[in-house]
Amino acid sequence: MAGIRRVLVANRGxxxxxxxxxxxxxxxxxxxxxxxxxxxxxxxxxxxDAVxxxxxxxxxxxxxxxxxxxxxxTSGADAVHPGYGFLSENGEFARRVADAGLRFVGxxxxxxxxxxxxxxxxASAQEADVPVVPGTGPMADEAAAASAADGIGFPLLVKAAAGGGGRGIxxxxxxxxxxxxxKTARAEARAAFGDDTVYLERAVPGARHIEVQVxxxxxxxxxxxxxxxCSVQRRRQKLIEEAPAPDLAPGLRAEITAAATRLAAHxxxxxxxxxxxxxxxxxxxxxxEMNTRIQVEHPITECVTGLDLVAEQLRIAAGEPLSVRQEDIVLEGAAVELRINAEDPDQGFMPAPGELSRFDLPGGPGVRVDTGLVAGDRISPFYDSMIAKLVCSGADRDQALGRAEQAVRELAIEGVATTRSLHGALLAAPEVRAGGVHTAWLEDWLAEAR
Structure with a gap:
């Protein structure tokens, strides 16, 4: 690729x-x-090479x-790929990479x-004629917030302007x-993001979380x-993702995807x-919101479109045009991703670091496992608890879900507690099989199961 020969991978896992x-x-x-x-x-x-x-x-x-x-x-890299998490959405880091004469892959x-x-x-979404939830700009004080809240209506959400990944809400x-x-939200935002700016937004009960890859x-x-x-969430952290979204009318799909590309262009x-x-x-x-990086769940989009999204990132960073036009990107089949975390669902999803004494991965048609680990590795307490992504695809949604169930049965993990059994139970839940659950469904389901 012109302009890129060596890439520093500024991430882990x-x-x-x-x-x-x-x-x-x-x-x-x-x-x-x-x-x-x-x-x-x-x-x-x-x-x-490694540093x-x-x-x-x-x-x-x-x-x-x-x-x-x-x-x-020191390694002679001419580009930096930040992955996701860590510094991937840090504007100052991206600026410093560019100032150092390097290509930032983002x-x-x-x-x-x-x-x-x-x-x-x-504000950018509104300028691009993309619908937003009724809300406000940054709130200067309690009196302004109270006045704005009356106009928005309850229930509502207080959100950190600098938040992300479901935090600060x-x-x-x-x-x-x-x-x-x-008061609590400002203190949390200051501690987590170094910025206590908050705004108000109307809550949308029973909503689904739909995201568009651009x-x-x-x-x-x-x-x-x-x-x-990505509606199967616990405390706004995703556990299962699907592509395409089930039961989404073609006209609505066209509207949502057009809004996403309109915002990106704007x-x-x-x-x-x-x-x-x-x-x-x-x-x-x-x-x-917009996530300005590759997503954890990008593999399911790759499964249903045939694209290599990371390869496209590298092409773009090298100054080359996209390898595809919009008319070349066609949906085929369905895919589901399960995030297997080293957490104990029976102990309030407490992280479970330790040695991965056994790690037998599933396989077969339509089964992909993304992991940076092998048996004998240690799950560190210093980082995110996700240890693997089971990505299963098929000619249709039923086949993809069936392959996911089989993959969970084949997956064998010993040494640390994981969410493997929970994922098996979720795949068997009638609501998940039917499709279209809302973002609070999982927490309601867990509460009923206790």
């Missing part, structure tokens, strides 16, 4: 391995980075921009910052609760790769990104 493989498939060299805890990891072994970046704690390694930039410089820093500020993202059921929730290059090409349904997007929407019970959709 399965996404680091995914990027290493994409680099090799594109004829590029991949440089891994690793903390003390990840010294002997699989993605480190498979990369062309130690610090202690096990993420703040001393994968969140240390200085260490990552030093690694890029959108420009200014776009990351605009879409990372949830209030600014709402607090529900408010009545006017009497607003002052206390505002790709955009510097030549003005913007396409979508259809949608995913903000000058570049790279792979995801525009997230809430789909209400009455069929109205509203902009939620």
């Amino acid at each position: 399965e996404i680091a391995l995914r990027v290493v493989r994409a680099c090799h498939n594109a004829g590029l060299e991949a440089v891994a980075v690793y903390s003390d805890a990840d010294r002997d990891s699989r993605w480190v072994r498979l990369a062309d 130690h970046i610090g202690a096990s704690a993420a703040t001393k390694s994968y969140l240390n921009a200085d260490a990552l930039l030093d690694a890029a410089r 959108p420009p820093a200014s776009v990351i910052e605009t879409m990372g500020d949830k209030a600014a993202a709402r 607090r529900p408010v059921g009545s006017p009497d609760e607003l002052a206390a929730v505002l 790709l955009a290059d510097e030549h003005g090409n913007v396409v979508h790769a259809y949608e995913r349904d 903000v000058g997007y570049r790279g792979a990104g995801t525009v997230e929407f809430l789909l209400s019970r009455d069929g109205d959709f509203h902009f939620l």
Whole structure:
């Protein structure tokens, strides 16, 4: 690829391995980075080069921009792929990468910052004629919030402007609760994001979470790769995702995907990104947020479109045009992804670090497993608890779900508690089989099961 020969993979785990493989498939060299805890990891072994970046704690390694930039410089990399999480949506990091003369595999820093500020993202969506949930801009004080809340109506949500990944959100059921929730939400936002700016948004009970995959290059090409349904969530963290979204009328699909590409074009997007929407019970959709990176659930989109999204990211970063036009992207079949986490559902989903003494992976037609681990590895307490993604596809939704059930039965994990059994139970639940569950369904289901 013109302009890119060597890519620093500024991440860890399965996404680091995914990027290493994409680099090799594109004829590029991949440089891994690793903390003390990840010294002997699989993605480190498979990369062309590897650089130690610090202690096990993420703040001393994968969140240390200085260490990552030093690694890029000493390894001779000419591009940086941030994966997801860590610094992938940090505008300042993207800016520093560009200032160092390197290609950032993602959108420009200014776009990351605009879409990372949830209030600014709402404003951009409105400018692009994309529907948003009724809400406000940043709230200056309690009196302004109380006045705005009366106009929005209850229930509503207090949201951190700098939030993301489901964090920084607090529900408010009545006017009497607003002052206390505002205070708590500001304190949480300040602690988590270093910014206590909050805004108000009407709650949409019973909504589905629909997200659209977009790709955009510097030549003005913007396409979508259809949608995913990510409504099976616990505390706004996804456990199961599907592509395409079940029971979505063709006309509604066309409206949602058009809105996503319209927004991407409006903000000058570049790279792979995801525009997230809430789909209400009455069929109205509203902009939620934009993730300016590759998503954890990107494999199911690859399964139903035939695209290699990480390869497209690398092409775009190299200044090349997209490899496909919109008319080339066709939905075929269905796919489902299960996030297998090292958590104990019987203990309030408490993280369960430890040694992975047994790790037998499923296989067969339509079964893909994305993981950075092998038997004998240790699940570290320092990072996210996801240990594998089971990605199962088929000619239709029933076949994809059936293959997912078989994959869960074949998956054997010993040494740490996991969500494997929970996923088996979820796949058997009539509501999941029927499709179209809302974002609060799983928590209601878990409460009834206790």
